[in-house]
Amino acid sequence: MTHLTAFNLSIDFPLYHSESRSLKKALLGKMSARFGVDKKSRPTVQALRDISFSLKEGDRLGLVGSNGAGKTTLLRTLSGIYQPTMGSLSMEGKLVSLLDPGQGMNMELSGRENIHLRGYFLGLSKSQIRYLEQDVEEFAELGQFLDIPVRNYSSGMVVRLAFAMATAFPPEILLMDEWLLAGDAAFMTKAKARVEGMVRHADILILASHSASTLAEWTNRLIWLDNGQIRADGKPMDVFEAYLPRHDFEELLRGQQMANL
Amino acid sequence: MAELAPPDSTLRTLKTPTRFALSADRGWGQRFGLAFVDLREGASLYRLIWALAFSEIKLRYRGSAIGPFWLTISTGIQIGAMAFLYADLFHTVIKSYLPYLAISLILWNYLSSLVVEGCTCFISADALIKGTRMPLMVHAVRTVLRNTIILAHNIIVVIVVLVVFQVKQSLFSLAAIPGFALWLIDGVFLSLLLGAICARFRDIPQIIAALMQVAFFLTPIIWQISALNGHPAAQHLIEMNPFNFILSVVRNPILGLPLTSTDIFGALGVSAAIVIISLVGFARFRGRIAFWV
Numbered sequence: 001m002t003h004l005t006a007f008n009l010s011i012d013f014p015l016y017h018s019e020s021r022s023l024k025k026a027l028l029g030k031m032s033a034r035f036g037v038d039k040k041s042r043p044t045v046q047a048l049r050d051i052s053f054s055l056k057e058g059d060r061l062g063l064v065g066s067n068g069a070g071k072t073t074l075l076r077t078l079s080g081i082y083q084p085t086m087g088s089l090s091m092e093g094k095l096v097s098l099l100d101p102g103q104g105m106n107m108e109l110s111g112r113e114n115i116h117l118r119g120y121f122l123g124l125s126k127s128q129i130r131y132l133e134q135d136v137e138e139f140a141e142l143g144q145f146l147d148i149p150v151r152n153y154s155s156g157m158v159v160r161l162a163f164a165m166a167t168a169f170p171p172e173i174l175l176m177d178e179w180l181l182a183g184d185a186a187f188m189t190k191a192k193a194r195v196e197g198m199v200r201h202a203d204i205l206i207l208a209s210h211s212a213s214t215l216a217e218w219t220n221r222l223i224w225l226d227n228g229q230i231r232a233d234g235k236p237m238d239v240f241e242a243y244l245p246r247h248d249f250e251e252l253l254r255g256q257q258m259a260n261l
Numbered sequence: 262m263a264e265l266a267p268p269d270s271t272l273r274t275l276k277t278p279t280r281f282a283l284s285a286d287r288g289w290g291q292r293f294g295l296a297f298v299d300l301r302e303g304a305s306l307y308r309l310i311w312a313l314a315f316s317e318i319k320l321r322y323r324g325s326a327i328g329p330f331w332l333t334i335s336t337g338i339q340i341g342a343m344a345f346l347y348a349d350l351f352h353t354v355i356k357s358y359l360p361y362l363a364i365s366l367i368l369w370n371y372l373s374s375l376v377v378e379g380c381t382c383f384i385s386a387d388a389l390i391k392g393t394r395m396p397l398m399v400h401a402v403r404t405v406l407r408n409t410i411i412l413a414h415n416i417i418v419v420i421v422v423l424v425v426f427q428v429k430q431s432l433f434s435l436a437a438i439p440g441f442a443l444w445l446i447d448g449v450f451l452s453l454l455l456g457a458i459c460a461r462f463r464d465i466p467q468i469i470a471a472l473m474q475v476a477f478f479l480t481p482i483i484w485q486i487s488a489l490n491g492h493p494a495a496q497h498l499i500e501m502n503p504f505n506f507i508l509s510v511v512r513n514p515i516l517g518l519p520l521t522s523t524d525i526f527g528a529l530g531v532s533a534a535i536v537i538i539s540l541v542g543f544a545r546f547r548g549r550i551a552f553w554v
Contacts, residue, residue, distance in 0.1 A: 010285075013552065014549075014552055014553075076391070079393070079394050080281055080283055080394035081390070081391060081392075081393070081551050082551050082552065083283060083286070083548035083549075083551075084283065084284065084285045085285055085286075086285045087284070087285055088283065088284030088285065089281075089283045089284070090281070090282040090283075091280070091281050091282070092279055092280050092281075093279055094279055095281070097393070099392060099393075100392065102388070102392075103388070103392035103393060104388075104389055104392045104393050106316065106320075108320045108323075109316055109320070113316060116312065117309065117312055117313065117316070120306070120309035121306065121309050121393075121395070123305070123306070
């Protein structure tokens with residue numbers, strides 16, 4: 001049974017300036033404390049505060065919020081990259097996260113070599129790696145570029161390769177950041193078709209995006225993050241009504257009605 | 262658009278664990294538990310580690326005609342140049358000195374790069390660490406493996422020297438194998454510890470590199486331990502040098518030099534200390550490394 005539960009998740013991000021990070025500063029800091037100068041506590045950013053939610057099969061959660069609200073940090077935490085400062089996280093299901101396009105790729109290696117590395121990382125068998133290679137080759141349409149270093153790709157080509165690699169095997173829990181929605185129109189259509197297919201297969205989807213229409217279309221629950229806290233949590237249109245400026249919300253509403261007709 | 266449809270769900274064979282739970286720090290029990298999970302999952306990714314280490318070597322020499330064999334050539338030149346000078350300075354015969362210097366130096370370069378590059382094993386993998394959940398052990402093992410591949414290229418120099426200078430090999434030479442296994446274990450664990458500390462304090466790699474320079478002169482590599490005869494104080498210091506024990510357990514069998522029980526127990530003791538301290542340190546810092554890199 002696929003599920004994902006976050007309970008009181010909090011993340012404090014340590015801030016290490018170039019100076020405070022050095023050993024000298026740490027040693028001298030101890031020294032000066034001994035001399036009675038008031039000891040500065042370590043500066044941190046409260047990236048996430050008391051995030052709790054629970055998702056079960058069929059849930060498609062959207063994340064909205066201004067830049068720096070904690071969307072990416074939350075996705076990284078849910079991927080298991082950051083250990084929470086407080087709270088806990090539990091899930092069941094195969095998880096794939098699409099956090100940033102260059103993720104896990106070695107820019108010096110060719111696209112094909114990166115596909116193989118990905119296959120090893122996923123623990124695939126030889127035939128599965130062949131399948132992955134074939135699937136990516138067809139989908140990303142990089143042609144001869146697949147055999148030259150990724151460093152020579154245009155940014156759109158990197159997105160195509162990364163997207164194709166990440167979506168070749170449909171996961172049970174899919175985490176996506178908004179970069180996916182940057183690409184040329186032809187690829188976008190293709191990517192959307194594939195994501196829609198994946199969304200139907202993925203039991204749980206979590207999507208962070210600034211595009212209200214995408215979120216309204218793909219999600220059935222929306223969380224509004226503000227300064228690392230949950231400001232609102234509910235049905236997409238209800239949350240958008242509070243989150244979006246009046247004018248934008250009315251436009252979204254009109255768009256929805258058009259689509260329903 | 263049929264080919265755009267996602268592959269059918271029978272292909273959901275990703276080996277990633279389907280159950281995953283992570284909570285805030287709950288003390289040492291949880292820390293050790295998570296550290297052991299990291300080691301176990303890292304070990305299961307051996308194909309990835311192998312491919313990563315090989316690709317790094319390949320990249321370094323991409324476009325070069327003889328590729329990684331430049332390593333072999335530069336080691337050969339370094340040893341040739343040093344041997345004749347120092348044999349003269351130390352008043353020793355080149356026939357016994359050159360094999361000693363060649364093997365000591367090659368092994369030392371390996372040990373030294375295990376320590377120095379172990380420091381940057383997490384810093385240099387920051388994109389991977391922040392991009393996906395991957396056992397951190399992968400980065401430690403890959404650093405050790407990369408340096409071992411470089412050592413393997415230098416084996417040619419060792420063989421040429423052993424043959425040309427007719428260093429007798431016997432069954433005793435095989436004692437170098439368990440010694441080398443000990444080095445691999447030490448290398449991985451030390452990388453886990455140093456990699457974490459150096460990710461937090463960016464000055465440490467430079468300090469370690471400087472200390473390794475000092476260790477190079479304090480360890481019998483370019484000079485032989487017999488040079489200390491008549492200097493009891495210095496001899497005492499050398500007997501306390503952990504690098505001396507570690508180096509002896511691999512070098513002495515290859516050169517047919519005696520291996521004392523002090524060397525063996527010294528090397529085992531040093532390795533046990535490295536493994537225990539590194540395990541505790543890694544368990545303590547593991548959860549913070551993603552924030553530090």
